[in-house]
Amino acid sequence: MAQDKNNKPTFREEKQFDERVVNIDRVARVVKGGRRFRFRALVVVGDHKGTVGIGVAKGADVTTAITKAVDTAKKNLQKVNLYKHTIPHEVEAKVSGAKVLIKPASPGTGIIAGGAVRVVLEVAGVSDVLSKSLGSSNKVNIAYAVLKALEQLETRDKWVTTKTETKKKPAATKKSASKATAKAGK
Numbered sequence: 001m002a003q004d005k006n007n008k009p010t011f012r013e014e015k016q017f018d019e020r021v022v023n024i025d026r027v028a029r030v031v032k033g034g035r036r037f038r039f040r041a042l043v044v045v046g047d048h049k050g051t052v053g054i055g056v057a058k059g060a061d062v063t064t065a066i067t068k069a070v071d072t073a074k075k076n077l078q079k080v081n082l083y084k085h086t087i088p089h090e091v092e093a094k095v096s097g098a099k100v101l102i103k104p105a106s107p108g109t110g111i112i113a114g115g116a117v118r119v120v121l122e123v124a125g126v127s128d129v130l131s132k133s134l135g136s137s138n139k140v141n142i143a144y145a146v147l148k149a150l151e152q153l154e155t156r157d158k159w160v161t162t163k164t165e166t167k168k169k170p171a172a173t174k175k176s177a178s179k180a181t182a183k184a185g186k
Contacts, residue, residue: 016047017045017046017047018045018046018047018048018123019043019073020044020123021041021042021043022042022043022044022116022119022139022143023041023042023116023139024039024041024042024062024065025039026038026039026040027040027058038059038060038065039058039059039061039062039064039065040056040057040058040065041056041057041058041059041062041065042054042055042056042116042139042140043056043066043069043073044073044116044119044120044123044143045070045073045074045077045123046123047125048122048124049125050082050124050125051077051078051080052077052120053075053076054073054076054120054143054144054147055069055070055071055072055073055074055075055076056069057072078147078151080124080125080126080150080151080153081153081154081155082124082125082126082153083104083155083156085107085126085127086104086105086107086128087103087104087126087150087153088104088155088156089104089153089154090103090104091149091150091152091153092149093145093146093149094135094148095141095148096136096138097135097136098133098135098136098137098138098141098142098144098145099135099136099145100117100131100134100145100149101133102117102129102130102131102146102149102150103129103130103131104128104129105128106128107128108128110127110128111126111127111128111129111131112130113130113131113133114133115133115139115142116139116140116146117131117133117142117143117146119143120143120147120150121146124150
């Protein structure tokens, strides 16, 4: 608890989410008198424990755009299934022209990714992962592709393996089916 200049106690709200600005663009709208400039911000918000959200917003100045993008990201938080500081299995997703491939890695590998992919994975709480960004280099689409890929992750108990499957009876072959119909017809 800190005190302001009048010796009154001030309470600072601790941030429970890590807010990272990935990209800021100056965008223009053409009007009769010329161009009107605004700013677009791409922000990623997460708690490093498997919750992540992405927000894109525009504003008249940079701080307004970032504030609006943070609010949008907090409204769109997603829970991600992690497994021992990595992802449970390989996953691939595509948004528009951006395609992202993410693979689990052994402990100590770190995040082998760049740009928007790295930021989204760090904020989500993934610490050991390999990734490849294919196609478009648009940061907004790449960030949304990573989020889409993380949403596709299944927990370990939902994996289908050959050991857990039960053996099914083999389906009747055509010969045995035709013999059965022939016997029934007699």
